[in-house]
Amino acid sequence: MxxxxxxxxxxxxxxxxxxxxxxxxxxxxxxxxxxxxxxxxxxxxxxxxxxxxxxxxxxxxxxxxxxxxxxxxxxxxxxxxxxxxxxxxxxxxxxxxxxxxxxxxxxxxxxxxxxxxxxxxxxxxxxxxxxxxxxxxxxxxxxxxxGPPIPDVHVAPPQAPSAYTTPASAVNVFDSEGLIAALQATAPQDIVLASGSYDNAGPFQNSNGHRIYSATLGGAVLHAGIVMGANWGPGHGLVQGVTFDLTDPAKTFGGGIVYTWGAGTVGTSVLDSTFYGHKLIPAGIVVRQPEGAVVQRVKLRDFTDYGVLVDANVRGLTLTKPVLLEDLDVANVNRPPGQPSYGTAEQCVWLGNTGVLRRALIRSCPTGLNAITADAGSIHEDLDIDDAGVGVEIEHFTTGSIFQRMRIGPNVTAGVNCEWDYGTGTPGSVDNIIQDSVIQSRVAGVNMDDGTIRTTVRRVKFIGQSWAAIGNYRGVNNAYYDLDYSGIAAGAVPVSLDHYPN
CATH class of the missing domain: 2.60.40.10 (Immunoglobulins)
Structure with a gap:
């Protein structure tokens, strides 16, 4: 309607x-x-x-x-x-x-x-x-x-960190001093870390595109983060198979255990790695240089602000090679009681640039996924999200993106929320598509607030909503069809044109 x-x-x-x-x-x-x-x-x-x-x-x-x-x-x-x-x-x-x-x-x-x-x-x-x-x-x-029932939605699970082969000609490192020395080389090289613990007073510095491997999957345990940042250099640095276990924020950069920035770190990859923040570290992976960035098969636990954050924080930024995020397992991202972030943090995954987010298991975050800033023309698919206030937040300047094959709930208040434009007239959710999903949320399935424009919801099954499957408050040319409302709660409506209930 x-x-x-x-x-x-x-x-x-x-x-x-x-x-x-x-x-x-x-x-x-x-x-x-x-x-x-x-x-x-x-x-x-x-x-x-x-x-x-x-x-x-x-x-x-x-x-x-x-x-x-x-x-x-x-x-x-x-x-x-x-x-x-x-x-x-x-x-x-x-x-x-x-x-x-x-x-x-x-x-x-x-x-x-x-x-x-x-x-x-x-x-x-x-x-x-x-x-x-x-x-x-x-x-x-x-x-x-x-009409005919909506076909069952199959949400592919993420793949866990997996075994890999280390380069035969790599530099072999056995302790923290050896790692610091290897990272000082100006030419990029392969560095293989023997199983054991590695620590430093601050984060390790990888400014020259070095490729760091754990000799065995998860065997090298770092108690300090890694900064992959430079305004020059070849880029294409790598971290693979490493376990990061941190309790001291001073051993991170910008709050992130792995943090990328600068023109010299294009094409950075983080693969097959595990991150523990013990509710003391703000973020697991922070990508401020999104050009060609790859994050695959990672597990992240117990952070205060973000599991994975990708955002150059430049509105309208166009990437030559979009970000690739695959096989993420992120859980327990929230601040202590009395320290609310008011929507600026406590988010399992934050995607602020064009990319592909595929196969993510997201649990126990006030916001599961936040699409924001310059998330344009992206694909977000195979998302399993639960135990969240909002499953997916579609924020300002998210345009022309697809959200599909999602299973959200049942311990979620709002399945998908298209954030309002704060009365500024700037774009909210524009030309986005939400499709082929099951949303089992307590209050609203998909809420399209003031400023949502030409956003489409189709082939979605709604279950358990107490207010409405779809809220469309002052929406402009939004569309919703081929939907299954049969599972919403008694007293709820398929579509409401009212504001989301406070």
Whole structure:
């Protein structure tokens, strides 16, 4: 249902064969027709040949029923939906005449035969437009029905850190002093760390594109972070197979255990590594140089601000080679009680540049994924998110991106939230697509706040929402279709045009 429809039309969802009590109907102008779709019943599944039935009257009529035409539409009223045809009107409905105490309404029934054909999966809405012969007014009643079920969504799990082969010609390092010395070489080289502990008073410095491997997966344990930053150099530095276990923020740079910055660190990769922050370290991986950055098969636990943050913090930045984030396992990112971040931190994954985020298991963060800054033309897919206030936050300047194959909930308050534009007129969520997902959240499924423009929600199954599957507050040309609302809570609505409840 489009943004301009719900304010003009009302919805009636009752069981087939019952008559609408006037006291239960929404307040309507008595000069307009009133009616009801009896069959199919609310949320009924339809297939094959379907016979629609209902009734319509105008209580202002001095003779007859006061209605001369009922026209049926699908997924939108006149001018918006698909015209199905005109119903046969004037059928016997003595129950209507009896209820209203007027025999003129005894022939107020209508019927329409419809073959849905290849009706797309998910929920659809039938509209009956009733035209008054007495006043010329047209009123619409609606009924939500179910097409074929939305196919099950398979969310691919992330791959754990995996074994790899170290280069045969690498420099072999056995202690912290050896690592510091190897990193001082001006020409990039392969460095293999023997199993054991490595520490330093501050973060290790890798400014020359060195490629660092643990000799065995997870065997080299660093108790200090690594800065991969330079304004010059070949870039393409690497960390693979290392375990980072830190408790002292002074041994990080900018709060990140692995931190990249500068033109000399393009193409940095972090692979097959594990990060522990013990709720004392702000972030696991911070990528401030996103050009060609790769993060794959990583596990991150117990940080205060971010698991993985990728953001050059430059609005409108275009990358020659987008970021690649694959196989992330991120959990327990939050600050101690009494130290709230108000949405600026406590986020498992923060993506602020164009990239691909694929296969992520996200748990126990106030925000699971935050798409922001210059997240344009990105793909976010195969996301399993739970135990969060917001599963996915689509922030300002996120444009033309896809969010798909997501399983969100059930311990999530809002599945996807498109943040409002703060009244500035700057873009919020624009031209984004949310599709092929299951969202099981407590209050809202997808909330599109003020400033959300041309954002599409399709082929999504909603479960358990207490307020609405979709909120569309002051949205501009947003679209939502082929959706399954059958699992929302009693009293919730498929679509609300109201503001998200406080």
């Amino acid at each position: 489009g943004a301009g429809i719900a304010s003009a039309f009302f919805t009636i969802l009752l069981t087939a064969g019952t008559l609408l009590p006037i006291a239960a109907a929404p307040a309507t102008d008595s000069s307009e027709p009133i009616g009801f779709i009896d069959v199919p019943a609310a949320k009924a599944s339809v297939s094959g040949t379907v016979r629609l039935q209902g009734w319509s009257i105008d209580r202002n009529a001095t003779e007859g029923t006061g209605v001369d035409a009922v026209t049926i539409y699908l997924d939108g009223g006149p001018g918006l939906g698909t015209l199905l045809g005109s119903a046969a009107y004037g059928l016997s409905r003595p129950d209507v005449g009896t209820y209203f105490g007027d025999p003129n309404f005894n022939d107020s029934g209508w019927t329409f035969t419809w073959n849905p054909g290849t009706l797309s999966p998910g929920s659809h809405t039938l509209y009956a437009a009733m035209h008054s012969s007495a006043t010329g007014a047209t009123k619409i009643v609606m009924q939500i029905i179910s």
